[in-house]
Amino acid sequence: xxxxxxxxxxxxxxxxxAYAKQGQITCSGSTxxxxxxxxxxxxxxxxHPDYNISxxxxxxxxxxxxxxxxxxxxxxxxxPIKSKEISACKAKGINPTAYVVxxxxxxxxxxxxxxxxxxxxxxxxxxxxxxxxxxxxxGGPSLPIVIVSRDVASGTFEVFxxxxxxxxxxxxxxxxxxxxxxxxxxxxxxxxxxxxxGLGYVNSEVKxxxxxGVRPSEATVKDGSYKLSRKLYMYTNGKASGAVANFIGWLxxxxxxxxxxxxxxxxxx
Amino acid sequence: xxxxxxxxxxxxHTAALFSLTAxxxxxxxxxREGIPLFDIVPLSEVLxxxxxxxxxxxxxxxxxxxxxxxxxxxxxxxxxxxxPLGLGSAIFISEIASxxxxxxxxxxxxxxxxxxxxxxxxxxxxxxxxxxRELFDLSTxxxxxxxxxxxxxxxxxxxxxxxxxxxxNVAKQLRxxxxxxxxxxxxxxxxxxxxxxxRGIVGSILQGFGRAIGETMVVLMVAGGSAQxxxxxxxxxxxxxxxxxxxxGETVVGDLHYRSLFAIACLLFIITLITNLSAELIFFKRNKx
Numbered sequence: 001x002x003x004x005x006x007x008x009x010x011x012x013x014x015x016x017x018a019y020a021k022q023g024q025i026t027c028s029g030s031t032x033x034x035x036x037x038x039x040x041x042x043x044x045x046x047x048h049p050d051y052n053i054s055x056x057x058x059x060x061x062x063x064x065x066x067x068x069x070x071x072x073x074x075x076x077x078x079x080p081i082k083s084k085e086i087s088a089c090k091a092k093g094i095n096p097t098a099y100v101v102x103x104x105x106x107x108x109x110x111x112x113x114x115x116x117x118x119x120x121x122x123x124x125x126x127x128x129x130x131x132x133x134x135x136x137x138x139g140g141p142s143l144p145i146v147i148v149s150r151d152v153a154s155g156t157f158e159v160f161x162x163x164x165x166x167x168x169x170x171x172x173x174x175x176x177x178x179x180x181x182x183x184x185x186x187x188x189x190x191x192x193x194x195x196x197x198g199l200g201y202v203n204s205e206v207k208x209x210x211x212x213g214v215r216p217s218e219a220t221v222k223d224g225s226y227k228l229s230r231k232l233y234m235y236t237n238g239k240a241s242g243a244v245a246n247f248i249g250w251l252x253x254x255x256x257x258x259x260x261x262x263x264x265x266x267x268x269x
Numbered sequence: 270x271x272x273x274x275x276x277x278x279x280x281x282h283t284a285a286l287f288s289l290t291a292x293x294x295x296x297x298x299x300x301r302e303g304i305p306l307f308d309i310v311p312l313s314e315v316l317x318x319x320x321x322x323x324x325x326x327x328x329x330x331x332x333x334x335x336x337x338x339x340x341x342x343x344x345x346x347x348x349x350x351x352x353p354l355g356l357g358s359a360i361f362i363s364e365i366a367s368x369x370x371x372x373x374x375x376x377x378x379x380x381x382x383x384x385x386x387x388x389x390x391x392x393x394x395x396x397x398x399x400x401x402r403e404l405f406d407l408s409t410x411x412x413x414x415x416x417x418x419x420x421x422x423x424x425x426x427x428x429x430x431x432x433x434x435x436x437x438n439v440a441k442q443l444r445x446x447x448x449x450x451x452x453x454x455x456x457x458x459x460x461x462x463x464x465x466x467x468r469g470i471v472g473s474i475l476q477g478f479g480r481a482i483g484e485t486m487v488v489l490m491v492a493g494g495s496a497q498x499x500x501x502x503x504x505x506x507x508x509x510x511x512x513x514x515x516x517x518g519e520t521v522v523g524d525l526h527y528r529s530l531f532a533i534a535c536l537l538f539i540i541t542l543i544t545n546l547s548a549e550l551i552f553f554k555r556n557k558x
Contacts, residue, residue, distance in 0.1 A: 030519075031518075057518075058518050059517075059518025059519035059520075060519050061518065061519045061520045061521050061522060061527075062518050062519070062522075064521075064522075065522040068522075082521055084521055084523075084524055085521055088521075088522070088523060143408075144408050146408045146409050151494070151515035151516050151519070152322065152323060152324045152516065153323070153324055153515075153516040153517075153518070153519035153520045153526065154519045155519065157324075158324070167325070167326050167327070169320075169322050169325060172319075172320070172321075172335065172495060172496050172497040173495045173497050173504070173505070174495055175409065175411060175493045175494045175495050175505050176494035176495065176496070176507065176515065177494055177515075178489060178494075178511075178514070178515040182490075185394075186409075186411065189398075189399055190402070190408065190409055191408075192408045193408075193409070
């Protein structure tokens with residue numbers, strides 16, 4: 001009797017395993033893409049009970065390294081993959097393929113009490129490189145500028161550095177914070193602060209500035225008139241197939257993009 | 270019985286061997302990942318360079334002097350706060366408090382050590398930093414001063430608890446002899462008990478130093494993160510540990526930036542190894558006596 005029970009138990013276990021495997025997807029990577037992947041996975045699993053999608057953060061570099069090592073099927077990235085990463089993947093027989101899942105604008109934010117309403121890209125650069133030190137020089141209150149930036153390895157920093165600073169070095173006295181949320185809360189609680197974060201993270205604690213006269217919004221990011229915008233990616237090994245293709249395809253569809261918008265990002269459609 | 274005993278020995282051996290392997294595995298891997306940096310960037314440039322721009326497109330710079338200064342300054346600040354408070358409470362608990370009060374005070378103090386560092390960090394970020402900013406009318410409260418206070422609070426239980434043990438271990442006869450010779454209890458504490466326990470006290474301070482310089486979460490959250498040598502205690506700093514924590518997640522695995530973070534880890538490892546060894550040596554000498 002006991003023997004039979006054990007056999008039944010093992011069979012059920014292996015069946016369960018096989019069943020779970022059917023839609024087993026793991027992804028990791030960028031903390032910017034994380035809310036999209038997470039909310040997307042939850043919604044998709046609700047409508048597809050045979051799918052099990054696990055989502056982790058870690059950062060764009062971590063995600064791509066995990067893809068390279070074959071531990072995830074999807075690497076989330078807030079920047080395009082770098083040539084070094086491509087060659088590292090190729091060396092392991094991995095062929096990274098990009099899928100754009102959302103658009104994102106990088107909002108320049110200041111404290112609510114700041115009277116400055118807009119800046120030019122050149123002014124943003126002068127602030128971050130330390131040439132402009134006081135808000136009075138920009139028509140604002142006489143208050144030293146507290147520069148808040150992201151750690152230099154983040155995808156958000158890279159895009160900001162390229163699009164706003166033209167590759168110039170951020171002054172060493174800038175505060176480097178480790179997440180979008182930390183930037184928003186630091187700027188929201190510091191009257192002289194300026195910072196930047198993905199549009200999805202902006203809340204009522206801070207004031208969003210116009211850049212070159214353009215306010216970041218769905219329309220201005222999509223038509224490219226807002227200068228500080230970027231694409232968010234999911235990378236797979238080769239062309240996505242099976243469960244992974246279904247999930248990414250759904251995320252790119254209208255239903256998936258609805259979730260992208262709910263999370264504060266901008267749809268690709 | 271014999272077999273049982275042998276099995277027990279085998280199990281404990283395996284456990285000891287396992288932790289030893291883990292330690293050496295970690296050491297090996299951080300050095301293997303970190304050392305190749307110096308094939309490309311000279312060691313002196315890393316150690317004495319002020320500029321930390323590891324991801325700059327044309328000319329990345331890997332100078333960690335400012336980060337190192339940040340680590341040392343915040344650790345020093347923490348010790349300035351924790352040493353007097355820690356020693357004071359150790360002396361109070363060991364020498365002055367009634368046995369009943371002692372029974373309550375010591376566990377409460379040790380409870381401070383049980384609070385996770387992220388909780389300290391959150392407290393520093395949400396409560397202390399805004400308070401410091403308003404109190405001193407600063408542009409930011411995330412600075413050397415705030416992070417030293419929080420880190421000092423974290424190190425305090427280590428110093429007080431270990432010092433208290435050292436004080437309590439001083440032989441009773443010494444105290445009695447001192448008092449019998451007519452010394453006041455203040456004289457007994459400062460001239461007899463503390464000198465007798467000084468090895469333990471110095472050891473506790475070294476342990477506190479090691480804890481403070483290796484702490485990551487608190488400084489990541491409260492120090493502000495500017496890679497500069499601060500001109501005042503109210504400026505932001507960026508210690509070595511928080512640099513690793515903030516940047517590791519996003520780097521390209523295997524590139525120079527990645528290697529430089531491991532090189533920082535190697536440096537941190539060497540610093541803590543030296544402090545732990547000295548603390549260990551001091552204790553060893555005391556026990557041998």
